Amino acid sequence: MKHFSFSNGDKMPTIGLGTWKSAPGEVTKAVTWALEAGYRHIDCAAIYQNEQEVGDALNAAFEKGLVKREDVFVTSKLWNNRHQRDQVSKGLEQTLKDLKLEYLDLYLIHWPVSLKPDVMFPEKGKDFLTYKEVPLAETWAGMEKIKEKGKAKHIGVSNFNISKLKEIMANASQNPEMNQIELHPYLPQEKLVDFCKSHGVGVTAYSPLGSSDRPKARRKEDDPVLMEDPTINDLAKRHKCTPAQLLIAYALHRDLVVIPKSANQERIKQNLEAAKVNLTTENMSLIREVGHKFRYIDGTFFTEVPGSPFGATDLWEV
Ligand code: A2P
Numbered sequence: 001m002k003h004f005s006f007s008n009g010d011k012m013p014t015i016g017l018g019t020w021k022s023a024p025g026e027v028t029k030a031v032t033w034a035l036e037a038g039y040r041h042i043d044c045a046a047i048y049q050n051e052q053e054v055g056d057a058l059n060a061a062f063e064k065g066l067v068k069r070e071d072v073f074v075t076s077k078l079w080n081n082r083h084q085r086d087q088v089s090k091g092l093e094q095t096l097k098d099l100k101l102e103y104l105d106l107y108l109i110h111w112p113v114s115l116k117p118d119v120m121f122p123e124k125g126k127d128f129l130t131y132k133e134v135p136l137a138e139t140w141a142g143m144e145k146i147k148e149k150g151k152a153k154h155i156g157v158s159n160f161n162i163s164k165l166k167e168i169m170a171n172a173s174q175n176p177e178m179n180q181i182e183l184h185p186y187l188p189q190e191k192l193v194d195f196c197k198s199h200g201v202g203v204t205a206y207s208p209l210g211s212s213d214r215p216k217a218r219r220k221e222d223d224p225v226l227m228e229d230p231t232i233n234d235l236a237k238r239h240k241c242t243p244a245q246l247l248i249a250y251a252l253h254r255d256l257v258v259i260p261k262s263a264n265q266e267r268i269k270q271n272l273e274a275a276k277v278n279l280t281t282e283n284m285s286l287i288r289e290v291g292h293k294f295r296y297i298d299g300t301f302f303t304e305v306p307g308s309p310f311g312a313t314d315l316w317e318v
Contacts, residue, residue, distance in 0.1 A: 001040070001275060004202050004257050006154055006177055012073050012106070014252055015272055016041030018206065018261030021213050024050045030263040031057035035067055037269045043180075043204075043259040044099065045077035045110060046091060047120070051098035059100045074101060075180075075204075077110035077158055078143070081117050083134045088142025092151055107152035108180055109139055112164045113302045113310050125307020136164065137171040144174055154178065156202070159299070161317050162195045169199070180204040183256065184247060185287045186226055186294040191317060193254070204257040209244050211296045213261075218301070224292045231290045241277050248274035250287055 003011035017034040019027055019042065027050045031042055035057070044054050058074070061067050076099065082091030092107060114129040115122055122128055143155045156178030157168070169175050179196050183189045183205035196203050207214075210226025226232065227243045236246040244260065248271055251258035260271045279287075299315045302308060312318050 001038070002252065004255075006202070007200060010105075010153060012202070012257060013039070013041040014257050015039065015248065015275060016043045016073070016075070016204075016257065016259040017268065018043050018259040019050060019054055020045065020048050020206075020261055021211075021215075022048070022050060022261060022263045024053045026263040028053045028057045029265075030268060032061065033265045033268050034272075035061045035072070037272055039268070039272060040067070040071055041073040041075075041257075041259075043075045043206075044095075046079045046082075046095050046098075047077070047110065051076065051095055055098050055100040069101070073105045074099065075106040075108065076104050077108045077180075078139070079115075079120070080111050080113050081115040081119050083109075083114040083129065083139040084117070085138055085142060087117055088139060089146065089151075092146050096151065103150060104152040106154045106156060106178060107143065107146060108156045108158045108178065109136075109143060109160075111159045111299075111302070112136060112157070112314060113299075114139070122302065122305045122308065124305065125309065127305070128307075128309050130309045136168055140168050140172055140176075144172070147174065156180070158206075159315060161315060162192060164314070165195065165199070165201065175199065176201055178202040178204060178257075180206055180259075182207045182295060182297050183251065184208050184210060184226055185229070185232065185250060185290050186210070186224065186292045187296075188288065193256070202257060204259060205251040206259055207296050208251050208258045208260050209247050211261075214296060218297065223296070224294050226294075229290055229292070231286055235279075235283055235286065239277050239279075239283075241274070242270060244271060245274035245277055246279075249277035249279050250284070253279045253284060 002014040078091045114134045119127040156176040158180035
């Protein structure tokens with residue numbers, strides 16, 4: 001398994017198990033199957049509301065001797081209602097308690113969007129906190145403290161565009177080490193990836209398979225289906241692999257970390273085997289030329305809430 005290396009030499013396996021949309025009742029099995037299949041990287045977040053069940057699987061695997069804590073890379077994310085100075089460590093402590101861990105390998109600010117502490121998802125303008133009320137630098141300073149205390153070995157962000165990354169970097173003692181973003185052939189994010197790479201920020205691709213199980217509210221009937229794309233399917237046939245494996249291989253061939261979600265034992269195994277698919281430069285050029293450009297997770301659940309102080313330019317390169 002290939003690794004992404006942090007500047008201190010710590011390593012993050014390039015394929016991790018995504019757990020967003022895995023129901024609490026199925027995620028314990030999914031994580032156990034993944035560890036049995038050889039995954040050593042699990043991607044979590046407080047807002048997925050299944051960290052206790054992920055923690056059950058991790059804890060059982062440690063107790064059985066299936067893996068040691070130090071051999072599994074665990075990421076989690078600070079939810080938007082924990083951005084204030086006194087809230088960041090509370091978010092982390094809850095996640096550690098739920099996951100039943102002493103430390104995280106990587107902790108990310110989930111979105112550059114702040115909510116009041118008692119709000120999980122915004123419904124009106126008053127549910128938000130503006131950048132004036134909670135500057136991103138304040139949240140980042142909280143993340144730096146968590147790293148200093150050893151509660152997270154590495155820290156980073158998710159859904160940050162170039163201007164938000166620059167804003168953090170301008171005030172930081174330590175730059176973000178990772179940016180987790182939606183990335184796949186319909187959203188190659190070349191400019192953002194180049195910026196990250198040239199500033200020593202790793203990139204993790206989320207929704208690499210086109211997130212076909214995303215909530216109904218985030219789906220329209222005519223949205224393109226990435227796994228049905230003719231180029232992807234044609235190349236998968238040529239490589240005798242599945243479209244999902246082809247998409248995972250695409251991210252790996254761009255030297256990215258990738259976190260396909262599955263709650264199915266066979267597909268969990270299959271996705272790890274994508275590491276064996278060797279794409280050529282010509283294959284990569286064909287993928288670069290696929291017809292659609294599409295973002296599946298468009299952030300309108302923050303930007304289009306009536307009275308929201310956040311707009312598309314706070315999230316994306318527009
Ligand atoms: P399932 O959990 O039933 O396997 P993304 O990682 O982009 O969010 O995509 C997740 C979606 O892709 C889920 O619906 C998941 O279903 C499905 N999926 C994951 N792995 C595969 C695979 N190897 N083949 C087909 N579908 C897959």
